[in-house]
Structure formats: C-alpha cells, structure tokens
Amino acid sequence: MTLIRFFQRSLSLALPLATCLAQAAPFEMAVSPSRFELTAKSGERLGQSIDLHNLGAAATALSVRTLDWSYSAEGQISYHDELLPGSCRPWVALERRTVKVPAQTKQAFRFQVTPPADAPRGECRFMIAVEGVEPAQQTIIQSGGAHLSLPVTGRIAVAVYVMLGGAEPKLEVQQIGMREIAGKRSPALTVRNTGDAHGRLEGTVDAKDAQGREFMLAVEGTPIMPGQTRHLALVPKGEDGQPAIQPRYPIKASGMLDWDKGSFKLNAEFP
Secondary structure (H helix, E strand, C coil), rough: CCCCCCCCCCCHHHHHHHHCCCCCCCEEEEEEEEEEEEEECCCCCEEEEEEEEECCCCCCCEEEEEEEEEEECCCCCECCHHHHCCCCCCCCEECCCEECCCCEEEEEEEEEEECCCCCCCCCEEEEEEEECHHHHHHHHHHCCCCCCCCCEEEEEEEEEEECCCCCCCCCEEEEEEEEEEEEEEEEEEEEEEECCEEEEEEEEEEEEECCCCCCEEEEEECCCCCCEEEEEEEECCCCCCCCCCCCCCEEEEEEEEEEEEEEEEECCCCC
C-alpha cells in the first residue's frame, strides 16, 4: 500500500457534517487522515486506509459509503448519493459497509481505487462518508438499502483525490483587491485554475495597517476545481494563540503564497 502524495492541512473538506439527533448516542468519532491527495496509473490498483478513532466511552456502530460531491465557485459543497456524470465511484471498493469501533480505540478501514486501463487523464474525486447509525439500521445498510436520507447520528466525510495520467492544477492570479466575501468586505485574490486537477493556495503574507500595526494575512486554503475562478479571502491571523487584530485600512501586504507547482508574489495595498 503506497501513498504517493499525502497532505493533511487545515481548512480541509473532511469536516463533521451533521449534529447529533435527539435521544441518540453522541457521535464521538475522529478520522485520519483528513483527506487523500494521490496519483495513480490507469489499470493499477491503489490501496489506502483510514484510521477511525472512537473517542467515546461506548462502542460506536458506523456505516461507510462513497458519495459524489461538487464544490461551487462560491465555496458551497453539495453531496450526491446518486452517481454524477463521469463519476469514478464505480472504481472504488470499500472493505465493508459497516464497522463497529470499540470505545477509546483506533481501527483501520481499508479501501481501494482501481482506474480502468482506458481511464483518461484527469482527476478522480469522491468522498468516503463515515456515518454513525443505530444498531437497528445495520441490517438495512448491509442489504444495500442505505441512501442519503437514512437517519444518522453524525457524519465525517473524507475527500479523496486521485490524479491520473499526469493531471495537475494550473493556477493564475487574475486580480488582487477588496471584495465582498460571505457578507464581509475583505482583501482577496481572484484565482483561475486552467488545469485538469484541483489546486490550493497556501501560506501567509506580512501586513501593516493604517496604525502601523504589523500582522499576518492568511489566504483561504479551500480547493479551486479545474475550470473554476474563485475569490479567496486574505484573513488576519493571530499568533501564539492570540486573537487576530481588527485592522484599520488601508493595509499594505507583501510576501509569497504557494501552490503545488509554484508560488505567487504578493505586493499590494488594500484601501
């Protein structure tokens, strides 16, 4: 089992997606890694495993399945139980549909991805959904009756990216300036991905506000899908556990932001 490329970073898409249902046992699970970024060759099998950590005081029954997903230019994620056009989920084999993890233990869960020999160059993307279920639902799941509306006590979705045939992102910064993002006016970069795999910007730059206070601006590290143009906020970052300052504009910022295949130099003033 070989992990070609693996990154476990902040702002991952592997986030808890549901809260506990009334009268249900707490969902006290964690998974690692939080996402997979892999390369593979067509016709070759790629095996990986997820560690399931039960942090609770009781054994937890889980179902595991794959989901398709989409990610909008505005940063909104959607999950799809049905196969989307071009889905690579048929290439995925899960170790089993259900697993029970004893209290306070870690258990490995294996999966395999086998792209067909004629798989074209591109990026295979899917989620592995780890969901808490009541024991009475186990039979339904094992018989293949699980679907997206099945009640769960909680869900963690692990994103898996598999680059085939040399697929890679190609990022370019198209604009730097102030922009309204999530209802708040913020320094931002407009970034275009003309490649055939997702990419991310990462890092921080030095900044100084109108009062001469020095601080760091961190770029939003969420993915930019192939063909997407996204507006990524630059957010003040606190240091040593301290809250971030509320800067007074204008802000001057400079530094380097990195991505898988290079970096961008930023030298800008945000009014």
